[in-house]
Amino acid sequence: MAVDVLKEPGILDKKESELRAAFLYQVSNIPGGEKIKKCIQCGTCTGSCPVSYTMDVMPREIIALFRAGAMESILNSRTIWICASCYACTVRCPMGIKVTDILYALKRMAMEKELFPKRFPIFVLSKSFVYLINRYGRSYEAGLLLLYYLKTNPLKLFSLLPLAYRLFRKGRIAPFPARIKKRKELSAILAEAEVMEMIVPEGVYPAAPQKGHVLGLAKVS
Amino acid sequence: MSYLYYPGCSLESSAKSYDLSTRWVFQSLGEELVELEDWNCCGATMYMSTKETISLVFSARNLALAERMGGDVVAPCSSCYTILNKTNKILKENFILKAKVNQSLKRDGLSYHLKVKARHPLDVLVNDVGIDAIASRARHSLEGLNIAQYYGCQIVRPEGVFDDPENPTTMDKLFEALGGKNVYFPVKVRCCGGMLMTTFHEVALKLNKEILECAVENGADCIVTTCPLCQINLDAYQKKISKKFKVKVRIPVLFFTQLLALSMGSTPKEAGLDQNLVPVGEKILGGRL
Incomplete structure (x- = not known):
């Protein structure tokens, strides 16, 4: 894999330092997130991961790349999308690094910047899920899968029919969405939360790294 | 002692049998399960990977409702259980996010002060009932x-x-x-x-x-x-x-x-x-x- 590492050691380009600052802010929100500084590159996370065999960048390498100033390579990797959030790496990390939560932070950044192939499955699934629960307050499994396959691969729906039929006969598919009663109030809460999401408190956002300050970790704690 | 029951979305459709059997077990042991009123989706892993604050607001709304009713939440779905626990942990350690969440919840007159514990029925059955x-x-x-x-x-x-x-x-x-x-x-x-x-x-x-x-x-x-x-x-x-x-x-x-x-x-x-x-x-x- 081609990694666009520093052309000149210690100097990050503008985009890279912006990505880095955004990432450090996200990491600072994770309880215990500052431990990312302590990575010893032992590879326990990679070894513990049940799906690392199908990743292009190993979990260990994610932190190495971050240190090398290659945020873009991380955000373009397949790795952050394959993570099934099983937390095996998190509980085994000898330095207490919250690897899974860090991958969540990276996923959020990649989604925000739309750094993934078009009609990318996880993005579509998450968007459909968010749409449904914002609307009904509850998840609606049948609707979620329908939306997902319509947007990614409608033909696949036919191959799912036998399983859907079996589940339906067993009473395991709810044909209609369940809704909460206070949907209007929920929308008000969400509208406010949307505003809150945008607010980045002053002094928390770490400064972009300066020349000669390769790791740029000084402000996170 | 009664527990506030938070079934979660999948127990209403694909895992109905989990809902049925959990209620049956608790009832026959004489433990009261009161369903949390007007609960909403916990946000699951998918919301967490889209927006941070909003996903916390989603799960905190349930905790705020439980706080108002008074009692601990029992969540059989492992994912709900982890998300609720995680929300508690993040809000406890990050006062800015807690303020943001409470500011949003205020729109419906709710607030959350970290008084609710999220528990799994396995934990309740083995450690409380015995x-x-x-x-x-x-x-x-x-x-x-x-x-x-x-x-x-x-x-x-x-x-x-x-x-x-x-x-x-x-x-x-x-x-x-x-x-x-x-x-x-x-x-x-x-x-x-x-x-x-x-x-x-x-x-x-x-x-x-x-x-x-x-x-x-x-x-x-x-x-x-x-x-x-x-x-x-x-x-x-x-x-x-x-x-x-x-x-x-x-x-x-x-x-x-x-x-x-x-x-x-x-x-x-x-x-x-x-x-x-x-x-x-x-x-x-x-x-x-």
Whole structure:
């Protein structure tokens, strides 16, 4: 894999330092997130991961790349999308690094910047899920899968029919969405939360790294 | 003491049997489960990977409702359980996010002050009710039944609130006390792939194959689990896995409350066993059809 590492050691380009600052802010929100500084590159996370065999960048390498100033390579990797959030790496990390939560932070950044192939499955699934629960307050499994396959691969729906039929006969598919009663109030809460999401408190956002300050970790704690 | 019951979305559709059997078990033990009023989706892993603050608001709304009703939340879905616990942890350690969440909740006159604990029914049954109390109410021994105890990820990780993250034994002890035999099952906390079954199908099939194969090879009669997503992944794709990997797997996958209800004397229908895709055989029912 081609990694666009520093052309000149210690100097990050503008985009890279912006990505880095955004990432450090996200990491600072994770309880215990500052431990990312302590990575010893032992590879326990990679070894513990049940799906690392199908990743292009190993979990260990994610932190190495971050240190090398290659945020873009991380955000373009397949790795952050394959993570099934099983937390095996998190509980085994000898330095207490919250690897899974860090991958969540990276996923959020990649989604925000739309750094993934078009009609990318996880993005579509998450968007459909968010749409449904914002609307009904509850998840609606049948609707979620329908939306997902319509947007990614409608033909696949036919191959799912036998399983859907079996589940339906067993009473395991709810044909209609369940809704909460206070949907209007929920929308008000969400509208406010949307505003809150945008607010980045002053002094928390770490400064972009300066020349000669390769790791740029000084402000996170 | 009564518990505030938070079923979660999947217990209303694909895991109805989990809902039925959990309510049945609690009722017959004389523990009151009061459903949390107007609960909403916890946000799950998918909201967490889209927007941070909003996902916290989603799960905190439930905790705020529970705080108003007074009591701890009991969440059978492992994912809900982990998300609620995680929300508590983040809000406790990050006052800015807590302020943001409360500011949003204020729109509906709600607020959350971290007074609610999220608990799993397995934790409540074993640590509050007690294994002895459950065993004394058991009507049928599970003698001769070989069980593979599959915990999945989210119930013990990342925090391991009531059991060890690498080698949990709560469920093993419970079913051993009821007469069952626990088979050697080293993959008890391996990941089933969760939503990867939809997004990266092949990857998830392989993960499920490893779990199913391990149970079959070690002579288990059934797999018992605590998570709706694990149950449906392991239950629904056995034919496909057998064909694809040229292995022979056919093994019923039950929620732990289903087996518990059976041994406490419920009918198969009361335990929701008619909803299992791989039929639950005579050995588990013990001639009680």
